[in-house]
Every structure is written in structure tokens, then in C-alpha cells.
Amino acid sequence: MSKENKMRGYRNMLGLTQEKLGKKLGISKQSYYNKESGKTQFSDKEKLKIKNLLIPLFPDITIEDIFFKQKYAKVKSAKNGIKAKIKAVYRRPNQRTRLRKNNKTQAKARRVVLLGI
Incomplete structure (x- = not known):
């Protein structure tokens, strides 16, 4: 997320247009x-x-949170670490997944026997 998008997001959270926020800051809409x-x-x-x-x-x-990317970069890297952990958990098949797969295989085998295929 760029600084511009970040500032736009904060402005939207405040529910202000560029013109209204510009007035609160004492500057024109174009300047804002x-x-x-x-x-x-x-x-x-x-x-x-x-x-x-x-x-x-x-x-x-803080002003750093609003205008500087450093904190965002730290959050982003922490977020990526969490994503990796989540992916690792989903890669490991759990007991339910294994049971479902076995049940599907058994159901296919029963269909084959019943239909005589």
C-alpha cells in the first residue's frame, strides 16, 4: 500500500472529501x-x-503510522509469516480430510460393485 492510498483510506475513514479535508487543513482542494x-x-x-x-x-x-511506510513493511512481513504458517497447516491433511477421502473412495467402490462396472 502506497502512502497515497494510505492517506486516501484514512480520509475515507473520516468520511471526508478531498475538499472538506483540505478546508480543515487550511488548503485548497487542488493543493490537498x-x-x-x-x-x-x-x-x-x-x-x-x-x-x-x-x-x-x-x-x-502516530504521525509515523500515517505518513511513513516503515511500520507497514514490518506488518506486511509479519503478515507473510502468518500466511506461511496457515498454508502449512492446510497442506497437512487432517483426520477429517482423510476420512472424507476414504469415504469417497469406498463409495466409488460400492458403486462399481453395485453397477457391475
Whole structure:
């Protein structure tokens, strides 16, 4: 997730348009658009205002969480580790899976005997 998409997501969580969030920050809609799309940087004052707007939704949020990718990269790598563990669990057939497979095989064998195939 890029910084731009992250900022857009936070804005959507606040239920604000680019124009309304721009007004809260004291900038025009076009200026906000340029900042959200990554063409220009948010000033430190604007970053602080955005953080303060997000505190009711995320009490422990920091400016680093909002504007920098480092924390996201850590979460992403942790997420990949969890995915690997989940895949490993699903690769191992459990008792139910084995029983279902055996029941299907036995059912096919019964059909073959009954139909005389």
C-alpha cells in the first residue's frame, strides 16, 4: 500500500472529501489533491492536524503510522509469516480430510460393485 492510498483510506475513514479535508487543513482542494497523490509533501502542521483528526478513530496512532511506510513493511512481513504458517497447516491433511477421502473412495467402490462396472 502506497502512502497515497494510505492517506486516501484514512480520509475515507473520516468520511471526508478531498475538499472538506483540505478546508480543515487550511488548503485548497487542488493543493490537498497534490499532497494526497504524492506530488507534494504535507507540511508538519498539516501532518499534526491529520493525526489529531484520526485520534478519535485510532487513539494510539502516530504521525509515523500515517505518513511513513516503515511500520507497514514490518506488518506486511509479519503478515507473510502468518500466511506461511496457515498454508502449512492446510497442506497437512487432517483426520477429517482423510476420512472424507476414504469415504469417497469406498463409495466409488460400492458403486462399481453395485453397477457391475
